[in-house]
Amino acid sequence: MDIKKIDAIDPPELSGEKGWTELKIPDSYGKGRAFITGDNSTDRIKVRYFQKQSEKSFIARVWFGPATEGPAGFVHGGSMASILDEAMGAAVWLIGFTAVAARISVDYRKMLPLGTVTSVEANVISVNGRKIVSAGKISGEAGTVYAESEGLYLTIVR
Template sequence: MTASSEEHAAGAAVDLSGAPDWTLFDAPSLVGDSLRFVSGQPDGDRFRVRYFRDAEQHLHARIWFGPETEGPPGHAHGGAVAAVMDEGLGLAAWAAGYAIVVGNLNISFRAMLPIQKVVTLESRVVSVEGRKIMVHGRLFCGDTLFAEGQCLCITIKKENQS
């Protein structure tokens, strides 16, 4: 199967390859078990996710929305899309060196996302002001934009870090 394949059988191998200039990013080694809701079952029927960084160190992900993400018939539930955006945009801040929690997440849903489809998440830190980190991202495949989001992240005070 190729990364451009649109349909995948549940339980079958899914190609989550990145672009040639991306390098694999080991997200769990950075943030530990906090990724278990979206990324916790790499062979499951909910989500399958692989993270990458590009030459500018921006975070990207290849994500498969499995049958357990279904909301409207044949399409991903908005909450599943929101969970992916929450993890991916928050992780972009962590990958940029900021230990954060999400303070506010705004998502604009642009198109219904078919299940059993591999899509790409692009995310990047766009501003830093004191403890406030603003991250933007978009979830797409080819020319189809499924969702875009803005995430206000707040750095964790050192006494709260473990």
């Protein structure tokens, strides 16, 4: 496989599909510089959040720029894991809970090329007291699944 290093890519505009409503994460969700959304540089991660109108399902369009590189020409697994954590946590937030991750697991299915626009979808699987289980998936426009995840989130008691 011939892999070339990508030094600069212009990030694309990220748009939703019919039946998606754009979500704005409230400032109260995270004060200060957020890890995923707090850096507006164009060489890292660009993300736009949506909700499917027909259900309480969280979905995002995500572009992975050159600063997310792990193996030459491909996205670092930690970048993928952080997006999955963000998406699964947002799915929990969508159903009315404020929670933090206690455990996440990621199954990497295929290496993700830098510069790829992906869809990241997450749903809540179960709620049992303070414990909420959520699942997520990163897939490409052609349906290629790059990673799947599951997380245990604990509601914050104030």
